[in-house]
Amino acid sequence: MDYAALALDIDEGAQLDAGSALEILRAPDSELLDLVTAASALRRRHFGHRVKLNYLVNLKSGLCQENCSYCSQALGSTAPIVKYSWLAQDEAVHQAEAGIAGGAARVCLVASGRGPLPRDVERVSGIAAQLRQQYPDLEVCACLGLLKDGQAERLAESGVDAYNHNINTAESFHDEIVTTHSYQDRLATIARVKRAGVSPCSGLIVGMGESDEQVVEALFALRELGSESIPINFLVPFDGTPMEGRWDLTPVQCLKIVALARLTCPSTEIRLAGGRETHLRSLQGLALHVANSMFLGDYLTAEGQAAAADLELIHDNGFTIEGEQRPLDAVDHRPRVRGRGAGTGLSPNA
Numbered sequence: 001m002d003y004a005a006l007a008l009d010i011d012e013g014a015q016l017d018a019g020s021a022l023e024i025l026r027a028p029d030s031e032l033l034d035l036v037t038a039a040s041a042l043r044r045r046h047f048g049h050r051v052k053l054n055y056l057v058n059l060k061s062g063l064c065q066e067n068c069s070y071c072s073q074a075l076g077s078t079a080p081i082v083k084y085s086w087l088a089q090d091e092a093v094h095q096a097e098a099g100i101a102g103g104a105a106r107v108c109l110v111a112s113g114r115g116p117l118p119r120d121v122e123r124v125s126g127i128a129a130q131l132r133q134q135y136p137d138l139e140v141c142a143c144l145g146l147l148k149d150g151q152a153e154r155l156a157e158s159g160v161d162a163y164n165h166n167i168n169t170a171e172s173f174h175d176e177i178v179t180t181h182s183y184q185d186r187l188a189t190i191a192r193v194k195r196a197g198v199s200p201c202s203g204l205i206v207g208m209g210e211s212d213e214q215v216v217e218a219l220f221a222l223r224e225l226g227s228e229s230i231p232i233n234f235l236v237p238f239d240g241t242p243m244e245g246r247w248d249l250t251p252v253q254c255l256k257i258v259a260l261a262r263l264t265c266p267s268t269e270i271r272l273a274g275g276r277e278t279h280l281r282s283l284q285g286l287a288l289h290v291a292n293s294m295f296l297g298d299y300l301t302a303e304g305q306a307a308a309a310d311l312e313l314i315h316d317n318g319f320t321i322e323g324e325q326r327p328l329d330a331v332d333h334r335p336r337v338r339g340r341g342a343g344t345g346l347s348p349n350a
């Protein structure tokens with residue numbers, strides 16, 4: 001395939017079709033750099049050399065009654081995770097500040113569970129309002145599960161800019177991974193978010209046993225939905241979940257999926273999310289030439305060393321952080337000697 005010509009057509013307004021999308025996922029590995037070069041041209045056109053950093057604050061962990069088979073917090077999961085009920089507002093703001101200090105432009109306030117009670121919406125609204133008051137330029141995203149009428153509007157009033165609710169996978173595969181809620185339930189929440197004027201953030205998890213056709217189906221659905229930010233999660237198959245032992249992905253395949261997302265949605269924020277370290281491994285730098293956004297540090301905890309490694313990854317690849325003032329040549333490229341924090345996980349409600 002002539003990837004450069006394809007990117008040019010897309011830049012001029014053409015939409016990627018399903019046949020070409022499948023061809024990209026099945027491209028010979030020897031064509032990887034040509035594919036990345038074409039996708040990165042679109043990335044640079046819309047986002048320059050900037051990387052947007054996002055930071056997760058896990059407001060409530062575990063204790064969920066849903067049966068999402070990829071999730072360590074699901075009903076029936078025996079994965080050894082930390083479980084706690086809602087963080088106090090001060091603690092949540094304090095945790096968010098660690099991400100803001102690291103350069104995060106967006107803080108994602110995440111809670112496990114099917115969806116929020118009215119009092120939960122009030123808790124999150126309080127945290128969002130305080131963050132927006134103290135950091136007027138900060139974007140605040142909430143990720144609380146399925147919403148009921150009026151809840152997106154209340155979050156918007158308090159200063160929530162975006163709401164994350166992933167479709168996770170293709171409609172044709174959805175019921176294989178969860179049965180306590182439907183794909184249509186997910187679409188209904190995304191519709192509520194859009195009606196409230198909140199920016200819809202919706203993405204997917206790959207590596208759960210879906211076919212190539214279903215990866216394409218999911219990405220094309222996100223294009224149709226108008227998701228303004230697309231997190232791509234790579235399955236971390238936690239022991240104690242139905243996905244235990246499922247390691248279907250290779251780094252090259254992950255990179256092809258990221259490139260496919262860029263070619264499908266050329267001007268949309270594409271975010272490297274859960275599992276990127278484990279699955280992209282040494283290709284994370286190349287993936288940043290296609291994706292323009294990532295989570296800073298860990299997903300369920302906030303370890304300083306992991307965040308430092310992420311900042312190094314960004315600068316080593318010649319990027320600047322969105323909102324960062326310093327020019328490229330002012331970036332400190334001297335090596336640092338230190339340990340490397342580990343650990344990753346999918347966000348709740350992923």
Ligand code: SF4
Pocket residue numbers: 064065066067068071072073074075111112113114145347348349350
């Ligand atoms: S993804 Fe969300 S809704 Fe599903 S089991 Fe995990 S915490 Fe519960």
